[in-house]
Amino acid sequence: MNDLTDASIQALQLLLSGDAEVWNIISVSFTVSLKAILIATVPAIAMAFVLAYYAFPGRRFVITLFNTALAIPAVVVGLTLYLLLSRSGPFGDLHLLFTQEAMIIGQIILAFPLLVAMSHASLQSSDQRAWETAITLGASAFVAAVTVIREVRFGLMAAIIAAFGRIIAEVGSSMMVGGNILNYTRNIPTAIALETSKGSFVEGIALGMVLLTLALLLNFFLTAIQGKAEVIHQ
Amino acid sequence: MTSLIKKASLSLNRVCFKRGIRTILDNVDFSVSQGELVLMTGQNGSGKSTLLKITAGLLKPQQAQVRFVPHDGQQGSYPWPRLKKLLRRKVCYLHQHPYLFHGSVYDNVAYGLKRQKMSKQEIEQRVVQALQEYSLESLIHRDCHELSGGEKQRVAIVRSWITRPEIILLDEPFSNMDKESRKKSYALIKQMCQQDIAIVLTSHDPLIGELSFDQHIHLYQGKMTHKSV
Ligand SMILES: Nc1ncnc2c1ncn2[C@@H]1O[C@H](COP(=O)(O)OP(=O)(O)OP(=O)(O)O)[C@@H](O)[C@H]1O
Numbered sequence: 001m002n003d004l005t006d007a008s009i010q011a012l013q014l015l016l017s018g019d020a021e022v023w024n025i026i027s028v029s030f031t032v033s034l035k036a037i038l039i040a041t042v043p044a045i046a047m048a049f050v051l052a053y054y055a056f057p058g059r060r061f062v063i064t065l066f067n068t069a070l071a072i073p074a075v076v077v078g079l080t081l082y083l084l085l086s087r088s089g090p091f092g093d094l095h096l097l098f099t100q101e102a103m104i105i106g107q108i109i110l111a112f113p114l115l116v117a118m119s120h121a122s123l124q125s126s127d128q129r130a131w132e133t134a135i136t137l138g139a140s141a142f143v144a145a146v147t148v149i150r151e152v153r154f155g156l157m158a159a160i161i162a163a164f165g166r167i168i169a170e171v172g173s174s175m176m177v178g179g180n181i182l183n184y185t186r187n188i189p190t191a192i193a194l195e196t197s198k199g200s201f202v203e204g205i206a207l208g209m210v211l212l213t214l215a216l217l218l219n220f221f222l223t224a225i226q227g228k229a230e231v232i233h234q
Numbered sequence: 235m236t237s238l239i240k241k242a243s244l245s246l247n248r249v250c251f252k253r254g255i256r257t258i259l260d261n262v263d264f265s266v267s268q269g270e271l272v273l274m275t276g277q278n279g280s281g282k283s284t285l286l287k288i289t290a291g292l293l294k295p296q297q298a299q300v301r302f303v304p305h306d307g308q309q310g311s312y313p314w315p316r317l318k319k320l321l322r323r324k325v326c327y328l329h330q331h332p333y334l335f336h337g338s339v340y341d342n343v344a345y346g347l348k349r350q351k352m353s354k355q356e357i358e359q360r361v362v363q364a365l366q367e368y369s370l371e372s373l374i375h376r377d378c379h380e381l382s383g384g385e386k387q388r389v390a391i392v393r394s395w396i397t398r399p400e401i402i403l404l405d406e407p408f409s410n411m412d413k414e415s416r417k418k419s420y421a422l423i424k425q426m427c428q429q430d431i432a433i434v435l436t437s438h439d440p441l442i443g444e445l446s447f448d449q450h451i452h453l454y455q456g457k458m459t460h461k462s463v
């Protein structure tokens with residue numbers, strides 16, 4: 001128990017001292033995951049809108065596919081991507097294996113189904129009158145879609161935060177296709193895995209603290225933006 | 235009376251609408267001309283809202299023939315995509331329980347104008363003026379979710395009116411309004427008709443005497459009957 005307390009204090013000191021290695025790892029994590037979420041969000045929400053508002057054959061099947069994709073473990077995504085990107089794989093010529101780009105691709109694949117499923121749920125339960133009102137007031141189909149999306153923005157924000165939480169903490173895919181290269185593809189989760197396997201816990205705890213703080217901040221943010229929503233029991 | 239000769243009109247003929255095996259509308263004919271005021275009555279569930287939504291191009295009927303004068307002389311059975319485009323451009327529907335977008339009264343009333351190419355100043359000027367004419371200017375910066383039921387209905391009416399459609403369909407517009415608001419609404423409706431906007435409104439309250447209707451149509455078991463006014 002004492003060990004853990006000591007290690008935690010040391011971890012805090014490590015963070016506060018501005019240790020270059022640790023902060024570089026943190027920055028890799030954020031760069032990769034922010035890029036992945038930025039790329040994934042718009043197409044995922046567009047997809048969710050189409051699934052919620054347009055009838056086409058196979059719609060239910062596509063929804064089921066995305067819900068199933070939620071359950072795919074990060075290592076499986078990593079493995080598949082590894083096979084595709086490795087030198088002998090179909091995309092080997094792109095030389096993407098063990099790069100940040102490969103990590104971003106992996107994280108997009110992990111974030112996408114979660115974004116679609118959660119956005120779909122909130123668009124599905126959105127008020128149909130919002131869409132009808134937009135259309136009858138002269139909005140084009142595209143503007144009406146944007147209007148509906150704005151109306152359910154809290155739900156969509158929750159989806160984006162959940163997806164970001166998933167990818168910034170995933171270790172399986174980043175480890176396999178990133179390769180855990182220091183100052184390049186070593187991010188928070190892969191660094192924690194490595195340090196722990198070496199038996200040096202301080203850096204691992206320090207990075208774990210960063211993840212926890214991030215989760216806390218994101219949830220405070222989410223609560224704050226929803227703060228205006230009605231409270232039923234005052 | 236030259237105005238009688240070239241009046242614009244919209245007729246929907248042989249409208250059929252089914253939900254599953256239930257027939258909601260059975261060969262309904264209905265037409266409305268520029269500046270007309272039409273009252274639509276019928277029991278709960280008789281299909282009033284359904285017919286209005288079809289007229290606004292928001293709900294696809296199983297069958298309908300539509301004719302616009304003077305837009306096109308001929309009776310058209312256009313394919314639905316084309317028809318709905320035409321209807322949506324000319325007709326504005328207001329829900330029985332109006333939906334107001336998140337944001338202020340100003341944002342809501344300005345919504346339709348922003349869809350038309352119009353400068354910011356012009357939008358602002360029109361919104362303020364429209365709200366003033368309907369004695370709602372004090373609400374302009376209020377958040378729509380704080381408004382009372384009657385206030386919401388009135389804001390929604392201005393929001394439809396300001397886009398200047400040819401036809402406005404008001405589904406139970408007065409249900410939450412007090413005497414004072416109703417009086418102002420009757421005046422606004424008369425004004426809209428004078429601006430050559432056709433108004434179709436549904437109501438369960440007797441409105442005879444308050445407004446003078448050009449037509450009174452009644453829906454009963456999917457069929458439409460015309461009543462004298
Ligand atoms: N989304 C829907 N799904 C299934 N049935 C519906 C739906 N909307 C309406 N209906 C049915 O269609 C019929 C006509 O409904 P509509 O809303 O047009 O009636 P209404 O005349 O406007 O009634 P009210 O006076 O209560 O407003 C009703 O029997 C209703 O149950």
Ligand SMILES: [Mg+2]
Nearest residue numbers: 282283330405
């Ligand atoms: Mg109704």
